Amino acid sequence: MFWDSVAGVYDLFVNVVNRRTHVALREIVADLIRPGDRVLECACGTGLLTGVIAPRCAHLTATDFAPKMLARAKKNCAAFGNITFEPADITALGYPDDSFDVVVAGNVIHLLDEPMKALRELDRVCGPGGHLIIPTYMNRDREGNTSGFATAVGRAGADFKRQFTVQSYRQFFLDAGYGDVSIRLAEGRIPCAVAVMSKRVPRKLSSTQDR
Numbered sequence: 001m002f003w004d005s006v007a008g009v010y011d012l013f014v015n016v017v018n019r020r021t022h023v024a025l026r027e028i029v030a031d032l033i034r035p036g037d038r039v040l041e042c043a044c045g046t047g048l049l050t051g052v053i054a055p056r057c058a059h060l061t062a063t064d065f066a067p068k069m070l071a072r073a074k075k076n077c078a079a080f081g082n083i084t085f086e087p088a089d090i091t092a093l094g095y096p097d098d099s100f101d102v103v104v105a106g107n108v109i110h111l112l113d114e115p116m117k118a119l120r121e122l123d124r125v126c127g128p129g130g131h132l133i134i135p136t137y138m139n140r141d142r143e144g145n146t147s148g149f150a151t152a153v154g155r156a157g158a159d160f161k162r163q164f165t166v167q168s169y170r171q172f173f174l175d176a177g178y179g180d181v182s183i184r185l186a187e188g189r190i191p192c193a194v195a196v197m198s199k200r201v202p203r204k205l206s207s208t209q210d211r
Contacts, residue, residue, distance in 0.1 A: 021188025025106075025135055026052045028184050028194050032133055033057050033102060040100040040125060042090045042118075043108035047073035049135075053104065054080040061100070063088035090118045098127040106135045107192070109172075110162045119176055126199045134173075135186070135194040139163045169193050 029049050033039065033056040044050050044062040050073055054060045060083045064070040067087060074085045088094065090105060091114055103126045109115050122132055164172070166183055170193075173181040178197040186192040 018188055018190045021186045021190055021192050022048060024186035024188065025049070025192050025194065028186055029053065029104065029106075029133060029135065030056055032131070032196060037101040038099070039102045039104060040093075040095065042088065042093075042103070042105040042122065044073050044085075045069050045106070047076040049104060049106050050077050050083065051080070054083050057102070058082065059084070061086060061095075063090075065089055091121060093121045093125055095125045097124055098130075099125045101127055101130045102133060103130065104133045104135075107137055109134060109136050110139060110164060112161060115162070115172075116176060123200050128199065130199045132197050132199065133194065134196075135192050136164060136169060138166060138169070138185075138191045138193055164193070166193050169195060173197060 026049065030052040033053055035056065035058065037057040039053055039057045039060045041050060041053060041060060041062045042064075044064050046069055047062070050060065050062045054077060060080075062070075062073060062077070062083055063086050064073065065088065070085055070087060077083055090108060091112070103122045105118070105122055109118070112118050122134075126132060162172075166185060170181050170183050173195055177200055181195055181197045184194045184196070186194065
């Protein structure tokens with residue numbers, strides 16, 4: 001698995017290569033977490049956001065599909081006693097409906113074969129009045145061209161299924177039926193757009209959106 005193979009060096013990307021973006025991203029996400037929140041984080045990676053969510057919430061369930069990423073996140077965030085680390089598939093979450101106040105899924109939507117299936121799961125486990133926080137790297141430039149980052153990482157083995165600009169990223173969620181989508185941009189070498197929206201009023205997403 002590509003993400004297991006890069007678990008040992010991913011923190012270099014986080015803390016050095018794209019430091020400016022990630023400092024801003026942490027601040028944006030931290031501001032969205034409230035003291036009593038029960039939070040689910042999917043695709044936690046090595047703990048980029050885990051470490052700023054945990055001290056602000058009541059409890060955090062941090063998950064990832066790649067075992068080595070999850071192990072590194074657990075090591076990086078060992079100081080926090082309110083985190084449960086668990087393996088999980090974002091497209092088939094093993095949690096009951098309405099389990100969390102906030103659901104976070106960072107930098108994963110563009111990697112998925114079925115992003116709408118994942119979005120349905122994130123929404124399902126989010127409770128009434130809750131919020132989804134979904135940051136994703138912008139891998140197209142302002143002119144809509146594939147960024148050098150997306151090209152280089154693709155060659156290295158990361159299979160990007162989608163490439164977004166800020167505008168197309170917001171439209172992605174509008175097309176999924178979210179009417180209150182806000183976008184906050186973490187600027188930097190490789191910018192990251194943070195989409196924030198309320199849990200949807202129950203309505204089945206169209207199956208054609210997965211095609």
